[in-house]
Amino acid sequence: MSDWVEACAAGDIDEEDVMRFDHGGRTFAIYRSPDDDYFATDGLCTHEKVHLADGLVMDDIIECPKHNGRFNYKTGDARGAPVCVNLRTYPVRVDAGKVLIQVG
Amino acid sequence: MSTTPSRRDYSLIGRDAKLAVETGLSAAEWYHTDIPRKQMKELMQRSDGPAIRDTIIWLAALILSGAGAAWFWGTWWCVPFFFVYGVLYGSSTDSRWHECGHGTAFRTQWMNDVIYQIACFMIMRNPVTWRWSHTRHHTDTIIVGRDPEISVMRPPDLVRVVLAFVGVLDAWHAMSDMLRNAAGNISAAEKTFIPEQEQPRAIRFARIWTAIYAATIALALYTGSFLPLMLVGLPRLYGAWHHVMVGLLQHGGLADNVTDHRLNSRTVYMNQISRFIYWNMNYHVEHHMFPMVPYHALPKLHELVKHDLPAPTPSILAGYREMIPAFLRQLRNEDYFLKRELPPTARPYREEFHNDAVAAAE
Numbered sequence: 033m034s035d036w037v038e039a040c041a042a043g044d045i046d047e048e049d050v051m052r053f054d055h056g057g058r059t060f061a062i063y064r065s066p067d068d069d070y071f072a073t074d075g076l077c078t079h080e081k082v083h084l085a086d087g088l089v090m091d092d093i094i095e096c097p098k099h100n101g102r103f104n105y106k107t108g109d110a111r112g113a114p115v116c117v118n119l120r121t122y123p124v125r126v127d128a129g130k131v132l133i134q135v136g
Numbered sequence: 137m138s139t140t141p142s143r144r145d146y147s148l149i150g151r152d153a154k155l156a157v158e159t160g161l162s163a164a165e166w167y168h169t170d171i172p173r174k175q176m177k178e179l180m181q182r183s184d185g186p187a188i189r190d191t192i193i194w195l196a197a198l199i200l201s202g203a204g205a206a207w208f209w210g211t212w213w214c215v216p217f218f219f220v221y222g223v224l225y226g227s228s229t230d231s232r233w234h235e236c237g238h239g240t241a242f243r244t245q246w247m248n249d250v251i252y253q254i255a256c257f258m259i260m261r262n263p264v265t266w267r268w269s270h271t272r273h274h275t276d277t278i279i280v281g282r283d284p285e286i287s288v289m290r291p292p293d294l295v296r297v298v299l300a301f302v303g304v305l306d307a308w309h310a311m312s313d314m315l316r317n318a319a320g321n322i323s324a325a326e327k328t329f330i331p332e333q334e335q336p337r338a339i340r341f342a343r344i345w346t347a348i349y350a351a352t353i354a355l356a357l358y359t360g361s362f363l364p365l366m367l368v369g370l371p372r373l374y375g376a377w378h379h380v381m382v383g384l385l386q387h388g389g390l391a392d393n394v395t396d397h398r399l400n401s402r403t404v405y406m407n408q409i410s411r412f413i414y415w416n417m418n419y420h421v422e423h424h425m426f427p428m429v430p431y432h433a434l435p436k437l438h439e440l441v442k443h444d445l446p447a448p449t450p451s452i453l454a455g456y457r458e459m460i461p462a463f464l465r466q467l468r469n470e471d472y473f474l475k476r477e478l479p480p481t482a483r484p485y486r487e488e489f490h491n492d493a494v495a496a497a498e
Contacts, residue, residue: 049177080163080275088180088428090243097428099271100239113264114271116331 035136042070042129050094050105052085055135060122061085062131063094063105070124071105072133078110078117143470144280144392146289148325152281156393162282163275167396167486168425169444179429179437182243186432187235190412191251194232198224202367209363218366222375223413226303229255230379231415231431237267240430241415257345259379260310260372262317264338268330277424278392278400284329288388290470292463297384303376310372314349317342378413382406385455386420389462391473396485397424399476403438404449421445444483446476 039053045064052075053060059075061084073094077084082098089095094105101115108119123134145152156162171179201224205217232255235241236248256263269284276282288297299305316323322335330338349369356364382404391399401421406414417423419434422441429437442448449455458474465472478484 046177086176088177088182090182095239095428097426099274100427102239113267113334116333 034134036125036132036134039072039131039133042126042131045070045131048089048091050085050087050089052083053133058135059083060133060135061094061105062124062133063089065089065106066091070126070131072122072124073103073105073108073119077101077103077115078119079115084119144290146280146286148281148284148328150281153328154281156276156279156282161276161279161393161395164395166277166425167398167483169441169483171426171440175440176426179426179433179440181433182240182430183432184243184247186430187241187247187251190415193412194224194228206363206367209361209366218371218374221367222371223378224375225258225371226373226375227378227380228413228415229258230383231413231417233259233261233266234270234417235415235431237270238427240428256341257348258372260307260314262313262338262345263341264334265313265317265326265330268334272329274424274427277397278387278390278394280392284325286387286392287384288463290392291467294463294467297463300380300384301377303373303380306376307369307372311349314342314345318346378410381452382410382414382418385449385452385459386417388455389459389466389474391475397421398445398478398482399485402449402455402476403445404452404455406452410452443479443481446478446482 037055039055039060039062040051045051045062047064047068048066050061050063053062053072054075061073061075063071063073065071073084075083075085077096077098079096079101080098082096084094084096084103086097087095088097089105092104092106093102093111095102096115099114101113102111103109103115103119104111105119106121108121110116110118125132147153198221201217201221205214205221208214208217232241232251236252236255239245239248241251242248253263256266273283273285278286280286287300296305317339320339322330322338326338327335352364352368356362385402385404387400387402390402394400398421401424403421404418406418411418415431416434417431419438422429422434422437422445425441426437438448449458462472462474
């Protein structure tokens with residue numbers, strides 16, 4: 033499987049921020065870390081299906097905008113109540129200024 | 137004071153709970169005022185500074201007033217010290233529980249966790265149970281049968297409202313729940329919002345607290361003095377009035393079963409002391425719409441969104457002047473509520489969704 037799809041331009045996301053990306057009827061969240069690395073996870077919180085792209089990125093953490101549930105967006109690990117289920121992560125690469133994620 | 141049976145079923149496992157899920161009223165998409173992402177990010181930014189400053193002031197005042205109360209114990213001079221100590225113990229912990237539970241007060245998470253635990257103990261709210269109940273409160277704010285934190289149900293039980301100011305019923309329920317949980321019993325209602333894997337933690341905290349209260353009572357008996365209980369436990373009663381006074385204004389007399397916080401929440405302008413005790417939760421519409429924004433940024437958020445919100449209630453007194461008549465009218469017609477008028481600059485309510493409720497309230 034090599035379902036790499038172009039999500040956005042690298043410059044579309046500010047450092048330490050997140051952006052929503054919809055593809056094939058699914059929704060993803062693309063992150064740019066403070067170290068200028070890119071990551072991707074499922075776009076909806078595992079607690080109540082709220083878009084994480086409206087949340088806050090702090091270091092390695094994405095905080096859900098509805099109930100402040102926290103995940104490590106690099107590993108997908110849930111970091112305590114009210115989130116109990118980990119977030120699925122996806123491989124990301126930056127190629128010629130474009131952010132690509134492997135959605136398969 | 138209630139004379140007719142309510143048509144609303146507030147049980148979390150009752151008829152209205154099922155109905156709210158079936159009709160999509162539960163876990164619905166709520167109205168939000170549009171804010172550009174850049175501004176929202178700035179508002180959401182976390183900082184340890186303001187909460188460390190406020191916590192130092194809070195703890196210092198708590199210790200000094202408690203020490204003064206103990207020093208003057210047995211004389212009338214202890215009364216003003218207990219007055220201050222009680223409010224800091226039995227009221228300001230409501231907002232510390234709330235903000236640190238959201239994880240927004242401090243940037244550093246362990247600081248949120250420490251203050252959360254201290255505040256939970258003082259306000260007598262099991263740290264596990266109440267974290268989950270508040271999560272539900274934000275998902276289903278004032279949705280009948282779903283929100284476990286509706287403080288004034290319809291028709292209003294005014295005796296219960298008055299007793300809340302001295303914490304009698306709250307403390308009674310808190311103690312009963314603590315002993316029940318300590319015995320390993322999680323109720324059917326609690327099971328609707330506390331995930332199974334979290335329930336053992338609720339039991340563990342209840343057992344620790346039971347031990348602390350037992351030690352306090354033992355100390356009081358050993359010393360033959362009421363003082364230990366005046367410092368631990370009872371302040372939740374004699375100091376509760378402030379958090380009840382401001383807390384009732386959050387949603388009291390406003391709409392239920394709607395999905396727009398502008399209709400069911402109230403923003404109230406308050407004096408600086410109350411805002412310190414309450415950690416700016418007087419900006420309650422703003423808090424519900426954007427729970428990611430820390431308490432210290434709520435005044436800025438208010439300035440940014442007030443064009444889209446009902447006019448703020450100008451004072452605590454003004455809030456009670458509109459809320460008490462609404463409660464009295466709800467005794468005759470429980471469907472009555474205060475509909476908040478929007479300014480001309482605001483995006484309108486979803487009238488197709490809210491018209492039925494307005495008609496019933498006439």
